């Protein structure tokens with residue numbers, strides 16, 4: 001039950017189509033039946049159909065566990081950060097506020113923090129997590145490293161994130177497009193800056209439908 | 217008497233749509249199911265493989281079916297939550313009779329009594345007004361066995377020519393164009409060919425929301441180096457990251473295809489060998505597209521010249537490609553011409569009938585492909601045969617044990633049947649798997665026509681908006697309560713397996729149809745004991761036809777995970793890719809790859825015509841309609857599945873901020889859409905992802921929320937598909953909710 005097999009989890013938001021199959025499937029998993037743990041949000045529906053799925057990143061040093069006053073959040077030996085333990089959790093919300101990825105959810109009915117546990121009942125038994133099995137776009141992928149390397153030549157898995165001065169290394173990977181800039185980590189706060197240097201996303205292309213000669 | 221027995225509120229209160237959520241066993245963890253049933257999702261033409269978890273004769277959940285090759289476990293939200301349609305509080309467990317004195321307008325009655333009543337009314341109407349005065353409507357979510365049986369029941373049992381089906385609102389434009397150009401109506405390639413294509417052209421297909429699983433094929437093709445071109449008035453989730461987006465003005469697709477062909481000829485991006493050897497009609501077409509210069513093309517389509525040239529260059533110089541389209545170019549009064557335009561640029565490139573060189577329409581309904589092949593269409597007999605062709609009539613008559621003279625002639629499309637009701641030519645109607653009051657355009661007319669019927673019987677598992685008008689409602693079967701085959705959008709024939717029994721008095725639809733035939737004393741040829749027996753006869757009836765299923769068996773389907781038709785003999789593996797070099801077919805008989813006597817494909821001149829109702833000063837905005845990912849068709853099933861309703865509860869009007877600000881409309885406000893036929897008031901969703909001259913509304917809702925109160929019933933002259941994708945409206949800020957928003961839940 002300890003070492004999960006060779007499979008790893010990869011997220012590629014560029015592929016996401018916002019269908020919410022992941023959200024619907026997450027609530028079908030035995031460890032959290034009826035509650036979807038995944039987060040799926042539009043970045044700004046007014047401007048774009050871009051959506052971003054967020055599962056728990058399963059950090060090497062989980063901030064949620066570090067801030068928990070009741071020592072309720074445990075990482076199992078296989079590197080999976082589990083939901084809070086029922087007898088210990090005091091429903092203080094510290095973890096919800098502290099997680100840099102915004103993952104834990106306070107389930108008020110149970111007075112318990114629950115979060116993505118990588119579908120522990122499934123992955124610990126050699127099955128794929130629900131969301132990464134159903135996702136029709138490949139935005140969520142669970143499989144061996146050589147397979148993703150072979151399937152996705154245009155991007156590269158990364159698992160280091162810079163939040164201001166905090167560097168976080170995670171078990172789950174984000175696919176970053178390969179291109180001229182070879183980043184070693186994803187600087188999250190930089191991207192949050194509206195005029196960030198790498199924000200070259202062309203939005204609102206239809207407003208200039210009649211004016212522009214290059215509709216591309 | 218097919219008017220509503222009482223106001224619709226009390227009917228809704230008793231029969232729904234109510235939202236079903238997981239509870240009881242379905243919410244418990246670690247329940248060991250009695251069995252896992254391998255079958256397919258019922259909610260679109262992708263036909264994803266899925267395993268249903270069954271416990272105590274109830275589907276309690278699902279388990280991905282990763283071995284099924286097409287979707288490998290992937291599902292969209294509809295597939296994930298499909299199990300919640302079973303054990304639903306709204307499920308019809310008994311037969312019902314219209315009764316204005318009953319609190320909800322309907323009174324339960326014993327099943328046999330209901331069948332007798334139906335038989336008496338059919339008998340009365342047909343003996344008074346003639347056999348054609350009773351019409352039959354089917355649907356493309358039925359298994360192929362049921363569709364076959366329904367056609368046989370109508371023509372042999374009822375002897376009526378008036379049978380047609382809801383595929384009329386779906387794939388008929390593509391079907392007609394495919395027959396004109398290729399002589400066969402099927403996607404030319406399996407989806408796996410997408411992975412090998414260098415350029416992918418997507419015209420009028422919101423892949424992410426309507427055919428979600430194809431997304432992975434597209435993105436994987438791109439990892440392999442493909443460029444993706446999307447033509448759509450909206451930046452759909454696929455268009456968001458495509459390589460070239462052509463924001464076409466709704467209704468102008470043929471102009472774009474003609475313009476692309478013009479450039480292909482000008483730059484000599486043509487496969488001359490292919491054109492000379494395998495096609496006819498190119499010279500006339502080349503002459504026709506001379507006038508479609510990039511400038512003219514840009515003027516008509518609203519796409520810039522630069523973008524048109526780039527698209528032509530990519531398409532023209534590609535070595536492999538896949539062109540796919542869906543309702544976006546098909547739902548038009550010139551839908552067939554649009555599809556022919558698409559086929560023309562495929563044929564001119566010579567890129568068809570090879571690995572990585574493909575063309576397909578993407579059928580939308582669960583059995584959109586199979587449901588149109590075996591005889592529930594007004595002009596068609598099993599095996600894709602033509603009801604007006606004497607040889608075809610003779611073949612089917614022989615299988616059915618009747619004379620060809622006994623077979624009725626061609627009938628008319630569903631909308632025309634409603635016009636026949638208006639003229640008093642049709643007085644009675646049997647309906648299954650179809651919710652025309654929600655799904656047909658200009659629904660005010662449909663409602664009035666239902667009210668004119670002397671007798672209306674519907675077979676359904678839920679009380680749909682249309683069923684509320686019925687005199688008798690017979691409790692039919694859900695997808696998971698019966699077995700049979702369907703053909704997916706890629707032409708793969710697959711098997712639906714029963715997971716649970718029908719509850720209460722409900723029973724399998726084929727039994728109900730046969731029970732009616734027996735009560736009429738017309739059971740000859742309609743005494744099948746199970747779907748397999750129907751299928752065995754269907755195999756014989758289709759033998760030698762274009763849609764030849766004679767070599768397919770349930771066992772072969774299971775062993776091969778589906779069999780692509782045509783499959784003309786027991787030792788034939790099926791035909792995933794059509795038109796391959798050296799392939800033969802029963803029409804060309806070795807003369808060539810295409811399904812014509814000379815074996816050659818046809819180029820067709822496809823002239824441009826504007827939409828039937830173009831915008832003007834009075835109605836200056838284009839209205840276009842479509843789907844959202846969490847709902848299916850008229851929502852009879854998906855508006856009853858709680859989590860799917862919650863995902864997208866009510867229809868929203870997508871409006872560009874420029875258009876919205878001109879009318880002082882803010883995000884989330886009520887907006888009234890006014891057209892020549894009706895009005896519809898919904899909330900605005902202000903987005904820059906739509907053309908500023910166009911608004912979009914999804915069509916899955918009934919009553920006051922139905923956008924089909926506004927859409928136009930103008931139809932394509934060949935395919936008879938309605939023009940859902942363009943009509944003219946104006947929009948007004950409504951300042952407050954409409955009366956119909958009160959007292960109803962979002963899905964109602």
Ligand code: SF4
Nearest residue numbers: 016017019020022135
């Ligand atoms: S299932 Fe996949 S594509 Fe759909 S919303 Fe979730 S991550 Fe995005």
Ligand code: SF4
Nearest residue numbers: 026116118119129131
């Ligand atoms: S891995 Fe499991 S628990 Fe985590 S988001 Fe996916 S489905 Fe939910």
Ligand code: SF4
Nearest residue numbers: 257259260264292295
């Ligand atoms: S609706 Fe279509 S894409 Fe979604 S799960 Fe069902 S068959 Fe697959």
